[in-house]
Amino acid sequence: MALGSRDETGRTASYADPVTSALALELNEVTVSLGGRHVLDRLTFSAATGEITALLGPNGAGKTTAVRCVTGMLAPESGTVRVLGGLPGRTNQRLGLMPQSVGAWSAVRPGELLRYLASLYPNPRPVGELVSALALAPLLDRPYRRLSGGEQQAVNLAGALIGRPELVLLDEPTAGMDPHARRRTWDVIGGLRADGVAVLLTTHDMDEAARLADRVWIMDAGRVSVSGTVAELTADASLEDVFLRHTGGAA
Amino acid sequence: MLLRNGEQLLLTFAIPLGLLVGGLIWGAGFGLDPVTFPASVVAVATWSTAFTAIAVGTGFERRYGVLERLVATPLTRADLIAGKALAACALVAIQAVLLIAAATGLGWRPVWSLAGASSAALGTLLGIAAFAGLGLLLAGTLKAEVTLALANLVYLAGLTLGGLLLDQAPVLPTAALGSLMREAANGAAAPLALLILAAWAAALTLLARRYFRWTS
Numbered sequence: 267m268a269l270g271s272r273d274e275t276g277r278t279a280s281y282a283d284p285v286t287s288a289l290a291l292e293l294n295e296v297t298v299s300l301g302g303r304h305v306l307d308r309l310t311f312s313a314a315t316g317e318i319t320a321l322l323g324p325n326g327a328g329k330t331t332a333v334r335c336v337t338g339m340l341a342p343e344s345g346t347v348r349v350l351g352g353l354p355g356r357t358n359q360r361l362g363l364m365p366q367s368v369g370a371w372s373a374v375r376p377g378e379l380l381r382y383l384a385s386l387y388p389n390p391r392p393v394g395e396l397v398s399a400l401a402l403a404p405l406l407d408r409p410y411r412r413l414s415g416g417e418q419q420a421v422n423l424a425g426a427l428i429g430r431p432e433l434v435l436l437d438e439p440t441a442g443m444d445p446h447a448r449r450r451t452w453d454v455i456g457g458l459r460a461d462g463v464a465v466l467l468t469t470h471d472m473d474e475a476a477r478l479a480d481r482v483w484i485m486d487a488g489r490v491s492v493s494g495t496v497a498e499l500t501a502d503a504s505l506e507d508v509f510l511r512h513t514g515g516a517a
Numbered sequence: 518m519l520l521r522n523g524e525q526l527l528l529t530f531a532i533p534l535g536l537l538v539g540g541l542i543w544g545a546g547f548g549l550d551p552v553t554f555p556a557s558v559v560a561v562a563t564w565s566t567a568f569t570a571i572a573v574g575t576g577f578e579r580r581y582g583v584l585e586r587l588v589a590t591p592l593t594r595a596d597l598i599a600g601k602a603l604a605a606c607a608l609v610a611i612q613a614v615l616l617i618a619a620a621t622g623l624g625w626r627p628v629w630s631l632a633g634a635s636s637a638a639l640g641t642l643l644g645i646a647a648f649a650g651l652g653l654l655l656a657g658t659l660k661a662e663v664t665l666a667l668a669n670l671v672y673l674a675g676l677t678l679g680g681l682l683l684d685q686a687p688v689l690p691t692a693a694l695g696s697l698m699r700e701a702a703n704g705a706a707a708p709l710a711l712l713i714l715a716a717w718a719a720a721l722t723l724l725a726r727r728y729f730r731w732t733s
Contacts, residue, residue, distance in 0.1 A: 370581065425586065
């Protein structure tokens with residue numbers, strides 16, 4: 267299929283052939299209203315096993331709301347959500363979430379937080395393995411509130427991965443990270459793909475999305491406006507140009 | 518986490534213990550009944566933990582995204598609420614043991630009866646449910662900072678005007694718990710106060726269940 271965008275019915279055309287890998291996540295025509303406003307408006311997208319899927323969109327496009335539908339925090343008014351073959355909230359033992367907001371008690375120490383989260387899963391990763399991969403050792407005994415934003419993000423990422431998830435939801439995973447930490451995080455996310463994990467990544471960093479993602483869905487005003495592989499989307503423009511062209515505020 | 522939060526320690530242990538010791542040493546001059554006053558302080562401790570600590574703690578857990586993170590683990594929402602309820606019950610039990618031990622050491626001798634003890638135990642459980650319901654209602658509908666301010670204000674109002682320490686008609690849940698605890702210290706059950714408290718517990722937990730939002 268050729269490069270496309272929203273048609274006259276408001277539905278989204280895709281650059282790419284349908285995903286052929288096993289789908290870890292499917293949202294189909296999902297609508298959510300909050301405060302009388304359609305935050306998600308017939309949102310449809312999917313994420314495949316062993317792939318990194320980027321969900322991009324301007325602030326307020328509905329990305330975090332979509333993630334909350336996946337974890338079962340929000341129930342759609344209409345449409346369907348399938349998570350690892352089951353209903354949202356019923357497969358959370360196989361899910362890892364790195365929330366956009368803080369996600370931890372202010373007084374907790376990262377070591378305590380990770381051990382606590384590990385205790386919730388039947389077969390968690392060893393904490394030391396993640397501490398080493400994300401260079402968290404110097405942070406383990408400091409109260410969470412004393413960590414920088416990037417350090418908190420690294421701890422949050424470790425928390426998302428501690429339960430050996432099959433689907434990982436990463437909401438702005440490298441926001442506030444220095445270049446060293448960002449590279450380490452990219453390596454870890456790349457390793458997840460190699461291990462067959464499905465990764466759903468939301469980010470405002472177009473370079474990050476272009477570097478990591480296998481497939482990109484760009485959202486605007488609660489629905490997908492364009493989608494495809496990175497190669498397809500960037501055939502004649504940068505991902506940032508494609509983003510600007512298909513989201514509110516484009517010239 | 519509680520032990521690392523100075524304000525919560527103050528509410529949970531320092532204020533009830535200070536009230537108890539001060540009341541038993543100097544309260545006679547102000548007309549406080551030395552038999553019922555320690556029971557009133559146990560009601561205050563229940564109010565501190567089940568309302569204020571739960572409201573403030575949960576409000577900030579919601580604001581910081583802790584609830585959102587935990588709901589995306591094998592824990593269910595019911596697990597989280599049950600965990601909070603168990604923690605509140607355990608903490609109130611520790612407070613009660615400490616307060617009763619301190620009061621006994623200062624010469625407190627309540628009138629023992631099975632009916633009174635059962636009424637106090639059931640009333641405390643119902644009080645925890647009612648106060649926690651109110652705390653979760655605030656924490657789940659308001660911003661964390663507003664919850665913090667309002668919970669402290671309501672705590673002080675309940676302490677001074679709500680019938681926890683001084684007798685008044687058992688209309689409010691605080692007055693019902695204070696009243697039945699004082700009755701228990703005199704060896705009597707208080708079925709009307711228990712009924713009123715049960716109605717508050719049912720209403721407030723239902724309201725919390727209906728309106729609590731897990732994300733901020």
